[in-house]
Amino acid sequence: MGEIAHVEHPGVVAALHQADAVEFAVRVAESALAPTLSVNAQVSQQWDSFLGVPGSRQFSAAAFAQLNVPLYQGGSEYASIRQAKEQLSQDRLNADLQRDSVCTSVLSSYGLLETARASIISSRAAVKAAETELTGVREEAKIGQRTTLHVLNAQQALLNARVSLVTSQRDRVVASYAVLGSIGRLSAQELQRDVALHDPGIHFEQVKTNWLGVDTPDGR
Template identity: 75%
Template sequence: MTTDRCGLRRRRSTRFLSFGSASAALALVAVAPAPASAESLLSALARAYYGNPDLNQSRANVRVRDEDAPKAKAGLRPKASIAAQAGSQYAAIKIPFGGSASQQAGAASGSSGDFQDTYVGYPRGTTLNLSQTLFDGFRTENSVRQAESGVFAARSTMRLTEQAILQNGATAYMNVLRDTAVVSLRKNNISVLDEQLKQTRDRFQVGEVTRTDVSQAEASVALARSEYYAAQAQLKTSMANYRQIIGAEPKHLQPGRSLEPLLPKSMEKAIAIALVEHPGVTAAFHQVDAAALAVKVAEGALLPSLSVTGEVSNQYDSFLGLPGSRQFTAAAMGRLNVPLYQGGAEYASIRQAKEQLGQARLNADLQRDSVRASVVSSYGLLETARASIVSGQAAVKAAETALAGVREEAKVGQRTTLDVLNAQQALLNARVNLVTSQRDRVVASYAALGSIGRLSAHELNLNVAIYDPSLHLYQVHDQWFGLDTPDGR
């Protein structure tokens, strides 16, 4: 009877052990075809590419910067205006006539001899003014080029945001997978420890173990439950982060895959690519171009400017308020302005622009150094994750063998209950570490691809329509008028 019951216990223990091993493999290895409604890592990233608010906000910022180009072009475009005015005017007019003789005659006749009259008029009129700047010291030309450099810098910043969203999305996806597997492992661990506690209590009844062994088994179960609840809380946090980045609740997530096939084979080649292609570097160099052009715009204030102006005016009742009077004028004038000295503000602006150019160049150097460090760090983390998986697999296999041996030895009294519990905990820790290493490898591969500037929807071949920022600039670059945006707002 005792032998049969012990045999049943052994079968139960083996069953729980096998289930725990399968749970660890669920993290990254697909063992069966995924259901039709399953979410893959790439489909989740495609969802984030479409709907993430941070990325859409960055795209909107690029469209805002696009409008700087037509604003700068307005400097050499013609300007026209119409002015109209109307009102009422009271005028009193006195015109003296003759010398002293006429004054005396006027006095004798009771008249002053002067012409006096009052008028109430309603002056009104319109004026059409046309002006065209012919030369402004190259300020408009350089302002347009400066605006275009700002647009290119904004596009690079948008690419940085895209990389961050894709990398954060991959991290959130793998965190949910990892925490789901950890919850499963810890739940299975509770079942195994519950079975161990039952066996210990049975052995205590027959006098094979002491009350201390039972208490140790009970403490292990209580600790396992506490760790299970903590794992559940961590999973909920990861699911909330997933919802924030991806825009949907995580359901039926498929195993993730590493991007190592897309990475350069050597770190040196990765660094060379990153120093040229990384959006942070390209944004910094576009900002240098914009700062250099800002210096030229400021220097244009010292150059002469040339413009022509035409004006047509038609006025009524405007001559001394006389009713019925009419005045028509038409004029065309050229204006040449040669600045000599304007208080020194333009010189201060030039010096300031040059200092900002130096600052932009230093920022470019800083970005290159930062990108280089990021590549080295991400490649190091990827290497560490790969090595951790190899050692983790070996650790799981060794821990499984050790646990089986400790259990057999405990049956013949060579091991205590504490030894069995410690071996079970060691196996659990090894499985959790393996799941974590599998997650770290995928996340590190995304970080490495992002560190060289190639983490994009195009590079990942996401099933999305790639956003083209150049289309909006093309639509507004030469637009002279219009209130609606290209998308009809």
């Protein structure tokens, strides 16, 4: 389960994407120290005429190339690179912390699930024992060896055992969902619920051709 959580948990995925984004920011900051090359080209053509009679034709072309090599720019670029690298280290550490947190949550939720399962087994045995005891008390009451109070007490014990069983079954269901949540699979898609699932592709198709305007597809 830990391996699944490391791959699918939204918190881990988000932390890894954040680290990747900052890594690209480091490369962008480093590009400020790289040389730049610009190329410009110009082509022109001119016709001379006199009283509608074509004359000479002039054709000219020019190309220019410029190479810029940064030498020293006040140190701001170096500071930006160091800042981006420090941020990258922080985000990578945050990703590791997120993994550890997810692992702790998985272990805790799975432990609660195992506890609930063991409690169900124990509660079922307690219900069976209480049913046997109630049967015996009722038989003894028929021959006068037990009173009505004894029968009521046995019935109450059976009721308490059944309530404990239902509580344990409820705890198992809750713990099962907690385990799914801890590994990142507590979603309508994984649970196969009959609901409309979010499709980000639909929103993308709605806005990809909107070059102007500030309204969203829902009118906000």
